[in-house]
Amino acid sequence: MQTEKVDKKEQIMDAAQSLFAAQGYEGTSVRDICQHAGVNVAMVNYYFGSKEGLFEKMVEHKASFMRGKLEELLKDQELTPVEKVDRIIGIFVERMFSHRDFTLTVTREMSKSKRQSVHEMMAAVFFRNMSLLKQIIEEGIRKKQFRKVDSDLCISTIHGTIANLISAELMLKMLDPDLNRSVNLYEDPSFRKRVIHHLRSVMRHHLLKESN
Amino acid sequence: MQTEKVDKKEQIMDAAQSLFAAQGYEGTSVRDICQHAGVNVAMVNYYFGSKEGLFEKMVEHKASFMRGKLEELLKDQELTPVEKVDRIIGIFVERMFSHRDFTLTVTREMSKSKRQSVHEMMAAVFFRNMSLLKQIIEEGIRKKQFRKVDSDLCISTIHGTIANLISAELMLKMLDPDLNRSVNLYEDPSFRKRVIHHLRSVMRHHLLKESN
Amino acid sequence: MQTEKVDKKEQIMDAAQSLFAAQGYEGTSVRDICQHAGVNVAMVNYYFGSKEGLFEKMVEHKASFMRGKLEELLKDQELTPVEKVDRIIGIFVERMFSHRDFTLTVTREMSKSKRQSVHEMMAAVFFRNMSLLKQIIEEGIRKKQFRKVDSDLCISTIHGTIANLISAELMLKMLDPDLNRSVNLYEDPSFRKRVIHHLRSVMRHHLLKESN
Amino acid sequence: MQTEKVDKKEQIMDAAQSLFAAQGYEGTSVRDICQHAGVNVAMVNYYFGSKEGLFEKMVEHKASFMRGKLEELLKDQELTPVEKVDRIIGIFVERMFSHRDFTLTVTREMSKSKRQSVHEMMAAVFFRNMSLLKQIIEEGIRKKQFRKVDSDLCISTIHGTIANLISAELMLKMLDPDLNRSVNLYEDPSFRKRVIHHLRSVMRHHLLKESN
DNA sequence: CATGAATGAGCATTCATTCAT
DNA sequence: CATGAATGAATGCTCATTCAT
Secondary structure, three states: OHHHHHHHHHHHHHHHHHHHHHHOOOOOOHHHHHHHHOOOOHHHHHHHOOHHHHHHHHHHHHHHHHOOHHHHHHHOOOOOHHHHHHHHHHHHHHHHHHOHHHHHHHHHHOOOOOOHHHHHHHHHHHHHHHHHHHHHHHHHHHOOOEOOOOHHHHHHHHHHHHHHHHHOHHHHHHHOHHHHHOOOHHHOHHHHHHHHHHHHHHHHHHHEOOOO | OHHHHHHHHHHHHHHHHHHHHHHOOOOOOHHHHHHHHOOOOOHHHHHHOOHHHHHHHHHHHHHHHHOOHHHHHHHOOOOOHHHHHHHHHHHHHHHHHHOHHHHHHHHHHOOOOOOHHHHHHHHHHHHHHHHHHHHHHHHHHHOOOEOOOOHHHHHHHHHHHHHHHHHOHHHHHHHOHHHHHOOOHHHOHHHHHHHHHHHHHHHHHHHEOOOO | OHHHHHHHHHHHHHHHHHHHHHHOOOOOOHHHHHHHHOOOOOHHHHHHOOHHHHHHHHHHHHHHHHOOHHHHHHHOOOOOHHHHHHHHHHHHHHHHHHOHHHHHHHHHHOOOOOOHHHHHHHHHHHHHHHHHHHHHHHHHHHOOOEOOOOHHHHHHHHHHHHHHHHHOHHHHHHHOHHHHHOOOHHHOHHHHHHHHHHHHHHHHHHHEOOOO | OHHHHHHHHHHHHHHHHHHHHHHOOOOOOHHHHHHHHOOOOHHHHHHHOOHHHHHHHHHHHHHHHHOOHHHHHHHOOOOOHHHHHHHHHHHHHHHHHHOHHHHHHHHHHOOOOOOHHHHHHHHHHHHHHHHHHHHHHHHHHHOOOEOOOOHHHHHHHHHHHHHHHHHOHHHHHHHOHHHHHOOOHHHOHHHHHHHHHHHHHHHHHHHEOOOO
């Protein structure tokens, strides 16, 4: 079946994504992935050529969710720069939380020197999204609506805050024991709201010449 | 003899730290570490019991640099809360940049489900420092000098920004090509100043009721 | 359709022959063969039952070139024994050089203990040709034209010399660097002539009671 | 123990030699070799780096028996060229028969294109011995004791005859059923004598201007 | 306290083959 | 008669660890 085939490849990529997130790339064996995906060990090499090929294809496939909306945002003439930043923060939090396995994996593997090509591919995927944010901030500065902030480091602040919340779940729950109430913190709408509100507040205070 | 032993242990931990940072925990073999440290393969198990034991001891040993100064800071009655935050940002940037191998490793391995005990130990190490920062922020709120901000998420913003700068070096250099000039970005004093200034500015705008 | 099938079978056997010669039986994968033959992986098992079946069928099919002329030679009453030996040497050199891939493969695989049936089949193929040569030599001895030579070992000398030239090409070119001039040594008529002349000379001196 | 260590390496090389001879290089697995040698699978990689490394080291180690005596022979001023050839034939037959596993393996693997370095190493090993024989024949020609024969092809005749007898044992026994009497043909002194006598006779008739 | 040798489990990958269509 | 997908066993090799000294 056509659908069957697609399913197997996707099953493998799904299993890979969650196992890579939980155990890291090297900490996850192909056997592990195939067992979770319910397919034969040889299928990974049959479909993806190698474990590394699977990783690359998985990143490419899963990264697609990030593309699209951001470009529209940039072109929208109706929105003010601060509204754009507000929206971009919302999109980032929603997407990175929804795809936290992917976020975790990419964040972690991006800083390794092994597998240079994968490394660069991931940097490029992120770079694309991040440079849009940079353009929006610089647009705000040009329009004199924003202070002359360090746009590159603003990106690290936004992205770093969200990534940190995902990777340091345990520490976060030690700091705020209330968070243990949520069965799944990142799917809890009130937590998402809290994070979005915090980040928007931080950025508004930082970017706008007169704080609200 | 006594010093010899200590040296070898330290050599192993040094080699482990930099290799774990570059290749990850599972991506680094005990043989690799021992070869870099110039010691016999059996030494790791001899001294540390296991590879995992080495990791744990290495984290404990290398984490010591984080302790000390922060407690003094909290007790210092002369400093205002905002001055404390400024100082703490300076300390964090300097230390995390100086010990970026350690930061990278801990950030990455902290989010793995395997090796639960290590996981918890690392969270505890970080928690200790982070909760001091939290106390300072809440002290500022109590003294009506700060807005009623989300202190837990402020910690993620500070820590996440710095960690992001360390782990996403490649993407950062794609955003700001000027950074390629530095041979070693994280040792470059002007870059450190830039980061500290950005973070202090972000936090001051966010925390203080009237922006400077 | 009918021709298509035959073509595909032959394509597979052709690819198999040259790959087995270059890499050995075990060193060549069914996928390799099918890729070179431009057919589906499953075709080998479909047509030949198994890789071993392909090997057997290929040997049988390719061995046909050896049959035919030799029987006529034996029956020819006009030719003297020494003329028959001369001719047989010519035929062997021409054929073994022209089909050096086959010669190489058979020579190599004949001495393996695995795949007993293949082993015996190949020995039988060769035995058939070699026993004709033996009969001719013994005819010469009977007719008192030849010395009482060791006919079995004469066969090894003729066959072994030619086979050695094919399998030790590299060493041969080290001994006589002039041979590097030929792009394809075994297709070079002057080299063939040289080998035929050498072998005829060796055998004439050995067989004939008075050397020419 | 010092002796123990040497023993294990040698045990592995011994097992490798006989299995490579029986099944070919690719047809023999490292597990197979280690099982026969009574050692752990990892020892091959520990001692020899890889299967290929084992092959190379084994060839180098086992080839040593060929060196030594031949050089002495060349220098011996007392012996006439024909006596030298007689002796060299005796030495070759004795050694190649005694080390028929090695002979078989090298003959077979020498003609493969994979593993180029091994290929060249083996050609060099053989070349060394064969070029000595060439020098002796050319010395005989220079001294007008031999005909102007093709010295390069004479080498193929001598080496090829012996190699053929080793690799085509089955066909040989079909030609001369008497040979089935010997439990181990190649260790049977009468067969060795027969082969030596044949080859000396062939070469004497071919080389000497007046046949005996 | 130190080490080279050794181990067995596990790794990613490839194999010849078979299956469903 | 033909095929792309799938399989389980085997491949060479590396791993963290242990052992004998």
